[in-house]
Amino acid sequence: AIAGLFLSTAGCGTNASAPASGAGNAQSGSLGTAKIGVISFLTGGGAAYGKSIKQGLEMAQSEINAQGKLKIDLQFEDSRGEKTDAINAANKLINKDNVVGIIGPTLSGEMFAVGPIVNQAGVPIMGTSTTAEGVTDIGEYVFRNALPESLAIPTAIKKAQEKYNLKKVALMYSNNDDFAVSGYKTMAQAVKDDGLEVLTTETFADKDTDFSAQLTKIASLKPDAVLVSGLYQEAALILKKAREIGLNVPFIGGNGFNSPQLIKIAGKAAEGAIVASPWFPNKDDAAVQKFVSDYKAKYNEIPDQFAAQAYDALKIMSTALEKAGSTTDRKKLRDSLATIKDFQGVTGKFAFDEKRNPKMDATVLIVKDGQFTELK
Ligand code: 1QQ
CATH class of the missing domain: 3.40.50.2300 (Response regulator)
Known part of the structure; x- marks a missing residue:
């Protein structure tokens, strides 16, 4: 990982078109370390959802850290798909780990349980797979890039x-x-x-x-x-x-x-x-294909929708942290997230609407010969 970091920092340095964005940009990690909590369904009957989410986040984390603009530290908590575990995880992340933001939880039901607590504490939280009606109505600090x-x-x-x-x-x-x-x-x-x-x-x-x-x-x-x-x-x-x-x-x-x-x-x-x-791994798109092949090399499987949405979510959060110019200010991160309008992710073009829900397109898939394929 250290070699990778040096390599890509060197790559940045040789890029003549890199913008001179002001003080400290010569130093890797100039913005500092952002501690982000993750509440995920990692064990139990829906653990495949959480496993993919974790892998997608770790993939994005290593790319962001290699870029050197800021460092992401992920703190994972297993909710087992249970509301009480999710609440305990949220309280720990907010009060003990002092995270700047939270990604997750996996299930909408868990979000309905933890969202009000996290929102009240003034911590931005972003669901990557919470698709139910009403999720972002919880409050101003609640976001999602999950397609409703x-x-x-x-x-x-x-x-x-x-x-x-x-x-x-x-x-x-x-x-x-x-x-x-x-x-x-x-x-x-x-x-x-x-x-x-x-x-x-x-x-x-x-x-x-x-x-x-x-x-x-x-x-x-x-x-x-x-x-x-x-x-x-x-x-x-x-x-x-x-x-x-x-x-x-x-x-x-x-x-x-x-x-x-x-x-x-x-x-x-x-x-x-x-x-x-919103995710289709066979999409004829260079960024999607690069993500698929990097992910395959790392985890020996094709990324599913949950991995792709989590990958995009951490990239969105890190973009917002950069724009906010802080890796520790929760309010600044919230306000910055709310301005994300022109993000290009592996799940396509992305923007938050005024209710902090994603604006994005869906593809209809059908299982054919053991695979999700586009239904045309
Ligand atoms: C939700 C969902 C689940 C299928 C996520 C795993 O969409 O709980 O909203």
Whole structure:
């Protein structure tokens, strides 16, 4: 890592077009060290989300530190997807570690639990995967670069409807997960707006493993598609069971579907699963392809949406720190983040709107031959 730092510092020095930006720019780390807390779902049933987020952040961290304008110190806390753990992590990061900002938590439900505390403490917090309705309504210090379900789900449903001439659908959602409940409400509204008939709405809970009752009922009603709002663990078992009982229609999911772990667990049963995402690793874009190959070299896997959004999030935060001219002032970081309008990330062009939500586009993906591919 030290060799890498020297190499890229030397690279900077030889770049004749590097702007002379004022005092201290000859020194690496001239702005100092920014301590950023990360609250992530690192162990338990949704750990693949958190693992990708951690890898994406570490990738961005090493690139930022190698550039030498400022140094990022990441303090990771495992929330296990639980609200109480997330709250404990937030309190520790704010009061003991004295972080300048927080990235995370992974789940919208966790954000609804920690957001008010962090906001009250005057610490900027940015969700990279919190897609539920109302996340940034928590307060002025709450940001996200996660694509809200209110944008993603209607896009996925419209595309599937055109493609497969859908008329009648069934809905399923986890009723003890804030993200899934919110996603369900978005699905129900989108289906209504598109004039689709809802044959039935079935519920389950996070950590459930048996979905036969709900799926048997759904299959008997012969839907053209099934819409599922839930995390990958449950969604994968739903797909497996559905295919097992001969329910071979398209399954349209919310953000929970965006982990490759869905495909790993469901295997062939994942074929035909549809989801919208701002991330598509095969995009014909030099920055995306560089990120994919660097990430592959480092972690021996293709970055998923969660890694890509986390990578962009830390770059956005470091850009904001630079603009703020401070690595320790929480208020300055908040105000600076709010001005980010023309960021180009691996998930595309990015800007915060006036409600600190992202303005970005979604691509509709379908699982084909064991991979997410663009649904055209
Ligand atoms: C949320 C989500 C989850 C799927 C993140 C892992 O989108 O909780 O908002």
